[in-house]
Amino acid sequence: MRVATIRVAGGTRAAVGDAEGWVLLDEADAQELVAGEGWRERAETALRGRTRQELDPGAFGVPLPRPAKVFCCGLNYRDHILETGRAVPEHPTLFAKFADTLTGPADEIRVHDTAQLDWEAELAVVVGSEVHRADRDEAAAAILGYTVANDISMRDWQQRTLQWLQGKAFDATTPIGPFVVTADELDPKAGLRIACTVNGEPVQDGNTRELVFDAADLVSYVSQITRLRPGDLILTGTPGGVALGMADPRWLQDGDLVTTAIEGIGELRNRIRSA
C-alpha cells in the first residue's frame, strides 16, 4: 500500500493508493491516519470500494509531516566507504534534523547564505508504531514503510565546526516523498536502485543492498537511545557521487533541478531557488 498526504484547498488530506491511483481519506494527513487504531483495515476497505484518482505531483506534501524525531545516518553505503579507503564502521554515525527541515516532493528548495549546496539521495525509513530498546525483529515490525529523501546539505555551514547539524537543518530544504510504500511491499535489503540527477545529468547511482546498517538495524540502534513514535524518520545515508567528493565540486545553483529516485517507490523533483 502507498500512504501520502495530499494538499487540497484549505489544508491537506491523508490518502492511500496503489499502482492504479489514489483514494482520499478523512484524516488531515498520513501521520494522523497511521496513528489511529485499525487504520490499515480502513485503508484497505477504502481501496477496495472506491474509484482511484490520479493526482498531480505538486499535490503531494511531506508524507508524515510532524515527526518529533528525524535521525540521519552518515557513512552507510559499503561500496562508497570502501572506495574512499575507509573502514566499514562498527556503529552508525547519527545526526538530527527537524520536522521543519522537511519539504514536499515537488517543492522548490529556497536557500540563502550558502555557496556550497550539495545533494544526498537517501532512503528514508518511516516509523509506524512506538518502539523502544527493540531488537532487530521488534524494530522491523515497527517500520511503517519507506520513502525517498534528499539530505540537501550546506557544506560551508556543515564544515564550519565538527558537528554537521548546522549544514543539515535549514528549514524546508530536505525534500521527502512522494509517498510511503508500506514495508510489506518493499525490501530495501534485497536491493533497490537509488539515483540522483542534476538537470538530467546522473550524479548518484547506488543500491540499497549496500547499506551497512539496514532499516531494522537503524531503528533498533536508535531505539536503544530514545523512544520512536509513528511518523518519526530515519534517513539512511547516501551513496557515492556527491559534489563534496569531487575534485572540483559542482555545487547546486539557483535554477538547478534535482531529481531523486528509488526503485519501487518514486521520485522527487525539486528546483533550487537561491536568494
Place this chain on the structure above:
Amino acid sequence: MRVATIRVAGGTRAAVGDAEGWVLLDEADAQELVAGEGWRERAETALRGRTRQELDPGAFGVPLPRPAKVFCCGLNYRDHILETGRAVPEHPTLFAKFADTLTGPADEIRVHDTAQLDWEAELAVVVGSEVHRADRDEAAAAILGYTVANDISMRDWQQRTLQWLQGKAFDATTPIGPFVVTADELDPKAGLRIACTVNGEPVQDGNTRELVFDAADLVSYVSQITRLRPGDLILTGTPGGVALGMADPRWLQDGDLVTTAIEGIGELRNRIRSA
C-alpha cells in the same frame, strides 16, 4: 518573574512566582502559558492578587516541556577553551537533543548501557516568541528567559563516531529547571556563577561572562538556519571540569548525586540510577 510547570494530581499546571513563592495558573504548563496572548499581564495580575505558596523541589517538572527544537552549543567557555590550548571558535558548534531527552530538576536520571557517564552544567536559553533570521537585537527580544540544565553525556556513545548526538540524546537524561527566570531580571553576560558538584564535591565552577557566543548570539545564529518558536531551547555549553577532561576520569555511578546551580536562577539535584 519566574515561570514553571508544577506536577499536580492528574497532570501539571503552569505557575508563576518570585522570591516569595508561587501562584498556580489555569494553563496545563508554562509552554501553554507563554504561547497565549497577554500572558505576562495575566501572570503579573495573578502575582499581585494571590497568596504565594511554597512548593516542594520534587513538584517542579521540565519548565517548558514540549520544545520542537533543542539546540546545544559545544566549546563555548572562553577560559576553558584557552586553557585546553585551542583557539576561540569563529562559529558555534551545534548539535541537537529532543523534548524526550529532558527530565525534571529533581528527577532521578536512569541510564543503561553506558560506562562513561559525565556531567555538563549549562545555562539554558528559553525562546519566548517566534524568531527567524534575526539580528542580535531581534534575537535578544525573543528570549523568554534562562534556566539551568545539565547536558549529561554518555561519552562512550558520544565517541563511537564523529557526531556527538547519540551520546547526548538518551531519553530523560538532561535535567532542566527548576524554573525560568525571565530575561528582564537576569543578564548572563554580566556574569553568573555556574557550578556542578558530585556527592557534594565541586567539579565545575565557571561564570557565564566567559561565554564566547552569548544568548543573543546563539538565538540569532540558530535563527539563520531555522525558525524558533516559544519553548524552543538552546543549551549554551559547559565550563571546564568535566570527567572527560580528567587524566583518570571519574565517571558517574549508580547512586551519585549531581547538583547543578546557576547564580540568580536555582539548582538541579539529580540522583543517578544505573540499570
